Each structure stands twice: as C-alpha cells, then as structure tokens.
Amino acid sequence: MTTTATTTTTAATTTATATATTATLGRALNEGLRQAMRDDERVVLLGEDIASLGGVFRVTDGLADEFGDRVVDTPLAESGIVGTAIGLALRGYRPVCEIQFDGFVYPAFDQIVSQLAKMRARSRGLLRLPVTIRIPVGGGIGAVEHHSESNEAYFCHTAGLRVVACGHPQDAYDMLRAAIACDDPVIFYEPKRRYWDRAEVDLARPVDGDTLGRARILREGTDATVVAYGPTVAVALGVAEVAATEGRSLEVLDLRSLSPLDTTELCRSASKTGRVVVVHEAPVNVGLGAEIAATVMEHCFYDLEAPVERVGGYNIPYPPARAEGDYLPDLDRVLDAVDRVCAP
C-alpha cells in the first residue's frame, strides 16, 4: 500500500491530537475515519467525491492528504462502489464506502442484499466481509428529492447485515470505529441534519465492539419510554425535556443498533415504564417501529399499560422540502403520542 503522507493543516485535522474536544457529528466521523485508517492500513475509503472535495458533507475532509490512494474517488456508480468493496474485502482489506445520499443507494441494492449480506453464509462461514457502508440519511435539510429518505427497513430485513444509526457526536466517533473493526458488513447511517450538532467528544476512547449492538438509555424516566435512533434521538430528548416541565418523566432509549435490535435493553425499559412511543422518520407502514412494537408486545405484554404508539413518516413518498416540516415527526406529534400512551 502506497500512501502520501503529508502534514495536514486542514481545519478537520487540527484537533486530531487532542483527546477530548468539542466537535460536530460530521467532524467526529472524520476523526473516527482518520483514527481507523491510522490503526489499520487495510482500511480504504471508496466513494464519489470523497478525496479532494472531502465528500459533499466533508466527512472525509483531509483524509486523502494523509492517506493518499487509500481514499478512492470512484466512478459515479453505486453498484460499483459496493461491488468492488466486496472484492477488496475478499482480498483482506476493510473498505468503508460512502454513498453520497440515502436515495442513491438503490443502484447498489443487489450488491448489498444479495452479495454482501449473503456471501458469508453462502461460503459456510469461510469468508469475512468487513465492509462498512456509510449512508447520510433522513430529511430536515431542505434537500431535493432522493436526498432525504429513510431506507433502514430494507436493510434491517436482510439477514447478514448489521444496521446501525448514530445520533450524536460521541457515538458517531465510537460507532464508526467499531463498525470498521467489525468483520461483518455494517450499514452505517449518519443523520444528515445532525452533522452540525456539536458536543464533547473523547477521541481517546478505544474501539469497543459492544458499542455496535447495544441500545443505550440517554435519559432515565418512569412514566413512558421514547424509543428513537439517528436523527430522532434529539427529537426524543427535546420531548423529554418539555414533558418534564409538565410533570411527566420520560425515559429516552437510543436504539443505536437497528439490526440486530437490543431487545434486552428495549424490553427492560418497556417493562419498567409500561408505556412506549417509537419515533422514526421512515414511514410507519412496515417500518422499524412495527418490529419494535411487536417485540415489546411479545415480551412485555403483561407489563404494558397501553398499546405501543408509533410516530413517523406518512405512507407517501418523501415530500418536497417546503412540506417536510409537516412530514417529519416533531415535538408536538411525539408529545401527542406520549399523551395517548399515558392516558389513564
């Protein structure tokens, strides 16, 4: 592997030496990629416009300066990005693909669900496919069509893939490094309207494989559990804040891993509060919320005080940007659902 090692002076890398810093979610991802590439020279990045431009969201900013041809500006061909990543993985590399926008992943659908996901089982466990596919997901940034979709249900439905979504900067850093270190294919969702959210990030944290499969309680509560992931984590925390002023104690569960689901943590919280509201951006129809509601019903039936409520997108194509405010689950819609599950 030949690399072009140069001293980088871009804004994205000036904080690389500090261990705890304030960073945006986008920057945390950038640092996560950088650290993973420093730790393992077999990590290579593939994507459209990711080298000199640093990606359309600048998540790979400055990495080509440090890692040279390990950051590959690919032809504009999503099936090719995933297909060649599979070949690189078979050769012993750990490719990290960037799909430019959620709605552009469909040309790669066969390579993901029929090839990447199945090859390990097909080879009876002989092959490992350590491929991470980063997908900026969701709406809320006023984008044009095909740039605001939530397609996690397609991939969660496919055995052989791990599907995760980060919701805030520290998780972005930790989960991305864990995804790259994982020997299984990982669909890694990045909530694009949270790229600019800022928080303390500890860059000295070692890779922890458990980060990938575990849900986490972000706020303890007793009256109801709000389950969220990715872009809706912040919505759920906001809801809990407002509910608290109204005397209601909400627990917020960040799923983090969408497939497999951390049913242990989910059911523990559901049993504790007896009331659950699931919040996601994807259409509610056959969405992940249905799986969560069914899981809770199956395992916590006798602890439930109300039916599980789902708040998400409607069963329509993602709307034009000026209507997305009505489409995305917001504070009021979630609070209404909380009111319903908490009704005596």
Place this chain on the structure above:
Amino acid sequence: MSTDPAPAAARADDVLRLVDPAGTLDERAAAGMLDVTGELVRGLYRDMVLGRRFDQEAYSLQRQGELGLWLMSLGQEAAQAGSIRALRADDRVFPSYREHVAALCRGISPTELLSQWRGASHGSWDPERYHFHIYSLVLATQTLHAVGYAMGVRYDAADSVVLTYFGDGASSQGDASEALNWAAVTSAPIVFFCQNNGWAISTPASKQYAGPLSGRAKGFGLDAVSVDGNDVLAVHAATRAMVERVRAGGPPGLIEAHTYRMSGHSTSDDPKRYRDHAELARWEAHDPVERVRLLLTARGWADEDYFATVASDAEELATRTRGECRALPEPSLSDTFRNTLCEETEALRREREGFETYLESFL
C-alpha cells in the same frame, strides 16, 4: 434476422483461430503465440473430455432427481480449459455459474461442484484454497468483485492477475459496464473473459447487443480480442498473451470467446422452443473436443491407447461423481444461523435455540 450470430463471428477475419474444425493447425498463426507441443494439446484434450463427462454425469443425476438443477457446460469446454490453463495457480478467478470445466481444472472436487445444485449448500468450496471464488448466480455481479479484488492486488504490489468469467447475457447488466469502466479507470490487473455462447436462456446474442463486445471493451479503454471459443489453442494463446500483458502492467483486457452452448441453459430449459436443429447441427461440426482429437491423431501426438486411457479416466470421474453426489451430507439449518454473521448475535442464537428445541420436540 439471424438468431445465430456466433458462428459468423467465429469465422470473421479478426477472430483468432489456430485450429480449424478439421483439426488443422495454422502453424504461422500459432508461431510466436504458443509452443504447440503434444504434451500441451494432450493436457487440454484431457481437461475437456473429463469436463464433458462430468457435465454429462451431472445432467443424468439431475434427471434422476439427485440434483435440483444443473447448468450444462456442453460445448464450452475449450473456452474454459484453454483460459484457466493460461493462469498461474495464484491468479484469482471469479466465475459465473457455468464454469465447471475450469473449476475441475483448478482441483475443485465433483462433490464441491455439485453441492450447490443438490441443495446441500449455496457454495461449498473454499475460494482461498483454489483461488477460485464461489459461483455467482446474479449475472455480472462477480465482475465488480473481481475488479475490487484486483484493486487489492495492486495495493499489495503483488503480480497476480484476476480473471472473471461472464456471458453474453451478463454483458447487458449494468454491473458489467460498471466493471469494465472501473477496471479501465483504475488500471486494475484483470482480464474479463466473456464466453459468448450465443444464447441467454432463450434470447439470442443478436437481441442482447448490437455492437461486438470486444468493441465495447475498447470503448471503455480496455485491451480486447476475439477468439474462436471452440478452439482451445486459440483461447489458450489469447488468454496467455493477455494475462502476461496485464501482469506486466498493461491495461486490463477483455477476451470475447465465441462458443456455443450445445445444451439448454439449464435442466429446466427447453431449447427446442427457441432454436432449430439446423443451428445445433452447424455447431456440432465445430465441436471443441473433436477438433483437438483430430489434431492429436494427425500429428501422431496420441494413439488409441492414450484416447482409451482418457476415456477410462473420464468414466472413473463419472462413477466417483455419482457416488460422492449421493453421499453429500444434508445441510444443517443450525449452521446457517451460526454462519450468517461472523459472531452469532444474541438474536440469532435465540432463534437457533428455538428452532433446535422445536426439532427436539419430535424425538
């Protein structure tokens, strides 16, 4: 409109042919390309005869209900044996799903080859052991895997070459075009080997594309040649030359081998519905095995004893194939749970244990 484009293409002037259907070697054309020795031709002949006999046995096994499906390679023996024997053992192959002759040449056993079609696995051999990837059933997907693998070879500064097989039907898939383009752009050390067997199930190559595949490859920036795919020496010479150019740092290449699938697409197919007997008869006169037998005889490179030995080896392979096929172990669903991810997750473990408990309830 002709639905039989391959014979015409195989006769065209720019299509490399070294041995004609009468077994006559074009010495001038072969000179400088290949050291045509008795040993080389005998070896290729044996590969083809064994491959054909194996294919025939698998076909019979399917008809007797021992295999769920079989995809015949009858007629494509020269394209496969000639090309695979041009590679080094460490050159990596990404096949489609009809490369049984090439697989046998790589040492893959009849059991490993039949397992998938018997329904005992979805891919049963170790790709690392044979440097031969498991079959790909969705057309052309493997061409991209091959390009990625070749990029890795380049990263490693290794001097092995990647060869991927695909067909005329697969060439219409977007993945094939992406792979050709990608390989050219990255200068990946790869050779695309198209077995143009004239038909994609019932669709003739003439309805598949209008311009020759070799021309398309050149348009993407690849080196490309056309060969008579039923001429094992032409295929061997062209592949050797292409592989060595790529190994030496030349641009990636494509070989279009004009051949003919003399059987149906699969055992579920009825080729009589879409092609006539005259076409098959024309191609039988181009039989890839027969012309090598004629060459060997004419040159005195093989006698009746040799042919008898090869035939007997082929019968032995067929007997072994039959026995081993029936002895293939039944697959275990529990193993699939364990092999879905590298580490069985808690969710998978719970589901597997539930399944196993259910099974045990019948004991």
